[in-house]
Amino acid sequence: MNPPLPSSVCHVRGTQPGPRVVVFGGTHGDETMGVRVVQDVLKALGFHTVAPAGEITSPLVLGDLFLGIGNPEAVDRGTRSVSGVRDLNRCFHESFFESPEALLLPDQQRAAELKDLLASADYFFDLHSVSAKETVPFVGLTMFSERHAEVCRSIPVHHILDVQAILGQDVGIAIDELTQTPTTCSWVNRHGGVGLAYEMGYQGDEASVPRATAVLVNLLVSVGAVHPALRENLHIEYARDTAATDQRVYRLVHCERNTLKGFRYADPRYKRNFSPVREGELIGTYQDGEEVRATSDGLLVFPAGEQTLSSNQSLFYLAVPILH
Numbered sequence: 103m104n105p106p107l108p109s110s111v112c113h114v115r116g117t118q119p120g121p122r123v124v125v126f127g128g129t130h131g132d133e134t135m136g137v138r139v140v141q142d143v144l145k146a147l148g149f150h151t152v153a154p155a156g157e158i159t160s161p162l163v164l165g166d167l168f169l170g171i172g173n174p175e176a177v178d179r180g181t182r183s184v185s186g187v188r189d190l191n192r193c194f195h196e197s198f199f200e201s202p203e204a205l206l207l208p209d210q211q212r213a214a215e216l217k218d219l220l221a222s223a224d225y226f227f228d229l230h231s232v233s234a235k236e237t238v239p240f241v242g243l244t245m246f247s248e249r250h251a252e253v254c255r256s257i258p259v260h261h262i263l264d265v266q267a268i269l270g271q272d273v274g275i276a277i278d279e280l281t282q283t284p285t286t287c288s289w290v291n292r293h294g295g296v297g298l299a300y301e302m303g304y305q306g307d308e309a310s311v312p313r314a315t316a317v318l319v320n321l322l323v324s325v326g327a328v329h330p331a332l333r334e335n336l337h338i339e340y341a342r343d344t345a346a347t348d349q350r351v352y353r354l355v356h357c358e359r360n361t362l363k364g365f366r367y368a369d370p371r372y373k374r375n376f377s378p379v380r381e382g383e384l385i386g387t388y389q390d391g392e393e394v395r396a397t398s399d400g401l402l403v404f405p406a407g408e409q410t411l412s413s414n415q416s417l418f419y420l421a422v423p424i425l426h
């Protein structure tokens with residue numbers, strides 16, 4: 103049985119059997135490039151309204167493809183979340199759905215609207231962007247199973263980042279090991295699907311839209327959700343990227359918190375996502391002279407811009423490779 107179709111989601115029914123796939127842009131409302139990717143793919147499938155909603159049938163689709171906007175109200179406002187308390191990607195925890203207090207938050211209400219659709223998905227691809235101006239695209243996930251590895255091989259990225267260990271802590275809940283990270287992707291994984299986030303690049307980078315559209319369509323072809331002819335509608339040339347043969351999985355191990363004392367990076371290269379660092383290396387200094395050094399060898403990820411920091415935000419994270 104199909105769960106009811108949430109608002110701002112378009113169900114494209116295939117004319118042949120295939121997997122059940124959900125794709126969202128705008129799970130974070132300030133990351134609008136993913137919304138444009140969703141709109142471009144919908145247009146190429148013959149769906150012409152700006153905001154996706156409703157049902158169409160396409161011979162280019164196999165199975166059931168759902169393309170939508172994760173958090174449309176946050177997208178309208180241009181903010182990460184509606185409430186400012188907890189964004190949509192931190193709402194998918196069982197305890198939140200059972201809490202009348204949590205369900206007062208508009209973002210949590212949106213999560214409640216989406217949860218059955220996401221739980222029914224074989225595959226879920228969430229399109230995100232990052233605030234660091236200098237970054238390469240990468241994959242973020244909370245579980246790296248054989249099925250995840252198989253999907254990742256179709257995505258031209260070098261870095262696969264397992265965020266399981268860190269995310270969730272910032273919403274004040276105890277994470278019970280593999281089960282309860284409150285992200286959209288983790289929710290899908292916990293219900294038997296394969297969920298991952300494709301981080302397209304900087305959130306203001308227009309060039310990330312055609313690139314991510316090509317990546318998404320190739321990914322949809324690889325899981326058997328769309329016909330390869332869809333590439334022609336989008337003028338996508340298919341060249342197998344060699345990056346997938348040089349992929350590494352990293353795990354977040356440390357979050358450095360801002361202490362509101364005026365932070366300066368020791369070198370501009372630390373503002374670049376995935377800069378390699380060595381244990382003890384000076385990353386930056388607070389105005390009062392307190393030094394911030396790397397706690398281990400690894401990669402510096404999600405560096406916050408000096409001017410965008412507010413209370414208790416993360417300054418940066420450290421990630422280390424997982425050996426397989």
Ligand SMILES: [Zn+2]
Pocket residue numbers: 129130133230231
């Ligand atoms: Zn995001």
